Amino acid sequence: MIATESLSKRFPRVTALDRLSVDVGPGVTGLVGANGAGKSTLIKILLGLSPATEGRAEVLGLDVATKGGAIRERVGYMPEHDCLPPDVSATEFVVHMARMSGLPPTAARERTADTLRHVGLYEERYRPIGGYSTGMKQRVKLAQALVHDPQLVFLDEPTNGLDPVGRDEMLGLIRRIHTDFGISVLVTSHLLGELERTCDHVVVIDGGKLLRSSSTTDFTQTTTTLAIEVTDTDEHPDGTRAMREALHARGVETHQGDGLPGAGHILLLTAQGDETYDLVRDVVADLGLGLVRMEQRRHHIAEVFKDDERADAQVSAPDARKEAVGHGG
Amino acid sequence: MAVEQPQAPAMARAGEQTRIHDIGYRSYDGPRLGRAYARRSLYSQSLRGAYGLGRSAKSKVLPMLLFVVMCVPALIMVAVAVTTKANDLPVHYTRYAIIMQAMIGLYVASQAPQAVSRDLRFKTVPLYFSRPIETADYVRAKFAALASALFILTAAPLLVLYVGALLAKLDFTDQTKGFAQGLVSVALLSLLFAGLGLVIASVTPRRGFGIAAVIAVLTISYGAVSTLQAIADAQTNTGAVPWIGLFSPITLIDGVQSAFLGANSAFPGGAGPGNGEGVVYVLVVLGLIAGSYGLLMRRYRKVGL
Numbered sequence: 001m002i003a004t005e006s007l008s009k010r011f012p013r014v015t016a017l018d019r020l021s022v023d024v025g026p027g028v029t030g031l032v033g034a035n036g037a038g039k040s041t042l043i044k045i046l047l048g049l050s051p052a053t054e055g056r057a058e059v060l061g062l063d064v065a066t067k068g069g070a071i072r073e074r075v076g077y078m079p080e081h082d083c084l085p086p087d088v089s090a091t092e093f094v095v096h097m098a099r100m101s102g103l104p105p106t107a108a109r110e111r112t113a114d115t116l117r118h119v120g121l122y123e124e125r126y127r128p129i130g131g132y133s134t135g136m137k138q139r140v141k142l143a144q145a146l147v148h149d150p151q152l153v154f155l156d157e158p159t160n161g162l163d164p165v166g167r168d169e170m171l172g173l174i175r176r177i178h179t180d181f182g183i184s185v186l187v188t189s190h191l192l193g194e195l196e197r198t199c200d201h202v203v204v205i206d207g208g209k210l211l212r213s214s215s216t217t218d219f220t221q222t223t224t225t226l227a228i229e230v231t232d233t234d235e236h237p238d239g240t241r242a243m244r245e246a247l248h249a250r251g252v253e254t255h256q257g258d259g260l261p262g263a264g265h266i267l268l269l270t271a272q273g274d275e276t277y278d279l280v281r282d283v284v285a286d287l288g289l290g291l292v293r294m295e296q297r298r299h300h301i302a303e304v305f306k307d308d309e310r311a312d313a314q315v316s317a318p319d320a321r322k323e324a325v326g327h328g329g
Numbered sequence: 330m331a332v333e334q335p336q337a338p339a340m341a342r343a344g345e346q347t348r349i350h351d352i353g354y355r356s357y358d359g360p361r362l363g364r365a366y367a368r369r370s371l372y373s374q375s376l377r378g379a380y381g382l383g384r385s386a387k388s389k390v391l392p393m394l395l396f397v398v399m400c401v402p403a404l405i406m407v408a409v410a411v412t413t414k415a416n417d418l419p420v421h422y423t424r425y426a427i428i429m430q431a432m433i434g435l436y437v438a439s440q441a442p443q444a445v446s447r448d449l450r451f452k453t454v455p456l457y458f459s460r461p462i463e464t465a466d467y468v469r470a471k472f473a474a475l476a477s478a479l480f481i482l483t484a485a486p487l488l489v490l491y492v493g494a495l496l497a498k499l500d501f502t503d504q505t506k507g508f509a510q511g512l513v514s515v516a517l518l519s520l521l522f523a524g525l526g527l528v529i530a531s532v533t534p535r536r537g538f539g540i541a542a543v544i545a546v547l548t549i550s551y552g553a554v555s556t557l558q559a560i561a562d563a564q565t566n567t568g569a570v571p572w573i574g575l576f577s578p579i580t581l582i583d584g585v586q587s588a589f590l591g592a593n594s595a596f597p598g599g600a601g602p603g604n605g606e607g608v609v610y611v612l613v614v615l616g617l618i619a620g621s622y623g624l625l626m627r628r629y630r631k632v633g634l
Contacts, residue, residue, distance in 0.1 A: 047459055069461045073361055077459035085451045087385050099370035100460040102361040111357055118354060128385070144456065149357035181354040 001026055001152055001184050002046060007055035009041050009208070016041040018208040019055065024186065028178045030195030030202040030216075031188040038208040039188040040080070043154045046186075047072055060151055073102055076145035076153035076183075080160060083141060086130030090121055090140045093129060094147050101148035108147075115143045118181070119173060135166040142173065146183065153177065155187040159194060171198045228267045228280060231290035239289045240265050246283045252276070368466040371457070375474030379440045380481075388443070395436045396482055399429055403486035407493025418494055422511025423592035425490065426483050426518055430579045433522065434547040436482055437475075441526030442539030444471050450534035454629070468625045472523060479519035487511045510590040518582045521614055524621025525578060531628045550577035555597075562597035571602035575613055584610040 002024040009017040016038045033039050044050040046059050048068020057064045059071045084093060091112055098108035116125045119139040124132070129140060138158060145153050158174065159167045175198055177183050189195055195202055196216060204211040228243070236242040244254050244267055254267045271277065277294070284291045374383065380396070381389030406419050426433060448454045457467055491508040495501065529546060530539035554577040561569040574580035574596060587594035588607020594600065602610055 049458055069364055069463070072459060073363065073461045075459075077456070079452070079455055079459075081452055083452045083456050085447055085453055087388070088383070092383060096370070096374055097456065097460070099374075100367045100457060100462065102363050102366055102461060103357070104360060104362060107357065107359050114355060148361070182356065 001029075002057070002059050002186065004042075004046075004057040005055050007042075007045065007057050008053045009038075009045060009050070010053045016208050017045070017052070020205065020208065020210050021055075022203055022210055022213050024201065024203065026184045027200035028174065028185045028187065028198055030199035031186055031205065032190065032192055032195055032202060033188070033205040034190055037190075037206050039205065040156060041208075042205070043077070043156060043186075043188070046154065047075065047077060073148075074151045076148065076150035078141045078145040078153065078155045078158060080156040080188075082137070084129045084137055087128055089128055090116060090125040090132075090136075090143070093140065094144050097144040098147040103148055111147050111149065112143075115147045116140075118176075119143045119146070120169070134161050135163075135169070138162060138166070138170060139173075142170075146177065146181070150183060152184045152186065155185060157188055157190075159189065159191075167194070174198055226269050226271045226276065226280070226294060228269070228294050229265050229292040230284060230287075231292055233287075233289055236287060236289060239287070240267060242287055243267060243283065243289065246287060247280075250279065250283070252279065364461045364463070364466060367460055367462045368470050371462065371467065371470040372474050372477075375444055375471055376477050378443060379475060379478035391439050392436065392478075395432050395439075396485070399432050399482055400486045400489055402429070403489040403493070407489060407497070410493060410499070411497045414497070417499065418490055420490075421592060422487050422490060422507040423514050423586045423590055424595065425486055425511065426515050427579065427583055427595050429483075429486070430551070433479070433483060433518070434544060434579075437479065437522045437526040437547070438540045438543035440478060441475060441523070441530040441543055442533075442536040444475050445527055445531045446534055446536045446539045449531070450536070464626060464629045468622065468629055472527060472622060472625065475527060476519045476523035479523055480516060483515035483518060484512055487515065507591075510586070510592070514582060514586040514590050514592070517585060517614055518579075520618045521578055521582065524618050524625075528621045528624045528628075531625060547578060551579055553577070554580050558597050562600065567598060567600045570596050570598065570600040571606045574602070575610065578617075581610060581614050581617075585614055 002022070004020055004022050006019040006021055007017055008015070008019055020038075020042070031039050031042070041050070045052050045057060046064055048059075048064045048071050051065060060074055062071050064071060088096075094112040094116060095108050098111055099105065103111060116122075116139075119142050121136060121139050121143065124136065129137065132140070138161075142155070142158065145155070155174065159170050162170055171194060174185055174187055177185050178200075187195065187199065192202075199216055201213070201215045203213045230239040230243050232239040247254055247267075247269065252269055254269045256267070269276070269280075280294060281291075377383050380392045403425065409415070410418055420428065448457070454467075458464070462470075487508060491504060494504040494508075525546065526543050529542045533539050533542070554573055557573045558570045558580075561567070561573060571584060574584045580596070583592070583595050584602045585607065586592035587596075587601030588604055588610060592601075594602075
């Protein structure tokens with residue numbers, strides 16, 4: 001869908017993108033970064049609106065430097081900021097934007113009605129946009145990005161300014177854009193947690209550099225961590241410790257789940273397959289302990305980036321990123 | 330207001346309580362008409378908008394009112410000419426726009442900000458540029474739309490005069506020639522005023538400032554020019570009168586049409602430019618129109634996403 005190759009964008013004073021090479025396939029892709037990380041600059045370049053200083057980029061197989069118009073015909077864009085005139089109705093506005101994308105008048109009206117219904121605007125679509133709530137405005141912005149049935153949409157901070165319920169609805173809608181509508185999505189956010197639930201793939205950039213690009217299933221499923229909690233008995237006053245030692249004797253490394261509630265009583269170990277579950281069961285039975293819990297713990301993306309953060313100390317703006325990670329957890 | 334085509338089957342429409350929540354997403358396989366079509370769509374939307382069509386009832390009032398005010402004197406003149414069986418129309422075609430310049434100025438002042446300031450203020454501009462169109466398409470569509478709107482405003486009364494003159498059985502050749510000259514003159518005027526108005530309005534996202542700035546530029550320049558011309562004329566320095574006229578839009582048009590379109594100049598003492606000076610007038614008018622276009626292109630080069 002999108003491919004960039006050592007893409008750089010330098011302004012006189014700042015480097016917005018620094019030799020960014022990234023491949024984005026179909027599906028929902030999250031583009032994460034703190035404010036000023038270069039997300040909007042990247043979108044601008046991908047829409048063919050701003051020339052890259054060096055490197056190249058392709059969207060849907062079209063070169064952004066030469067085929068901007070063709071790209072913009074097949075791509076939708078939802079800006080981060082407010083962009084709606086208050087004195088027209090959602091229907092009129094979206095019809096107009098559909099025609100601006102090249103749809104003939106009749107098709108523009110039909111697609112507008114369809115799209116507004118899909119984003120969840122019903123009777124209110126005939127009223128002037130000025131009277132809409134933030135959530136409704138976000139839906140209109142989304143509708144104008146989808147109305148011409150693009151192959152790919154860029155959504156710039158679509159959950160900005162929404163309350164938790166509105167946020168969930170918007171994320172659900174974004175998921176549906178791919179699963180139901182068959183449109184690939186590139187969605188930016190500075191909140192990792194949101195993207196974890198919504199995206200198939202996450203690209204993290206910071207200071208214009210690629211920090212990480214991997215699928216969310218990589219993060220969260222390939223290494224399953226088991227969390228185990230056992231009871232204490234008279235025989236084993238510290239059940240957790242007895243459990244740990246017994247597991248260790250059988251060659252299974254465990255560690256404490258630090259930073260979690262009740263961390264002292266929880267053991268984390270890496271599951272290699274069904275044998276691990278059997279082993280835990282057997283050990284618990286042998287020791288005569290009660291098994292309070294044995295559950296798969298999904299890694300949160302945030303944890304994955306915590307490692308990066310430690311390793312990658314020279315990256316600028318660590319405060320901003322910490323904040324992002326904090327939200328994500 | 331665009332009327333929504335009912336998508337749902339008729340039976341579902343029968344009861345408003347009935348709502349079809351999900352009939353699935355339908356993809357679009359029809360034609361995509363591309364950049365030229367998008368530019369035309371923007372042009373027609375902006376032209377309609379210049380008369381308040383497709384906008385709220387309130388925004389229709391002023392442009393429609395100005396249109397009526399522009400046409401009413403022409404109707405009265407025609408009525409007079411027809412009833413009194415006059416030999417000629419009381420006002421020459423080329424003179425009409427000069428007389429009504431205040432109305433034209435008001436129209437530009439109200440509609441130029443409408444055309445561009447709204448898009449800036451509500452940040453709709455980036456949305457346009459996320460579509461197939463380019464900067465030049467946006468500028469041309471807006472320029473052409475406002476110029477067309479102004480042409481409609483200024484040419485309609487001339488048409489009324491022309492039709493009236495023919496009804497009054499005035500000389501066909503004379504009237505047709507005068508009408509054609511008038512049309513050329515108002516076409517130039519429309520381009521010039523649209524360019525100036527858009528350049529001024531595109532500087533500010535605030536509609537009020539735009540309106541005030543356009544009115545200020547038009548009236549102050551005209552006021553200064555006509556005052557200086559009157560002084561020059563009073564001092565019998567008639568040679569300076571045409572040169573002073575180069576500094577306000579409406580006197581520019583006056584100069585061009587008195588030099589080349591057979592009009593009598595409205596300058597003091599009727600001292601319009603001769604042919605040599607007239608060439609300068611034409612060059613200045615064309616230069617201003619091209620300059621406005623260039624400035625608008627520069628204004629929108631940096632697309633603020």
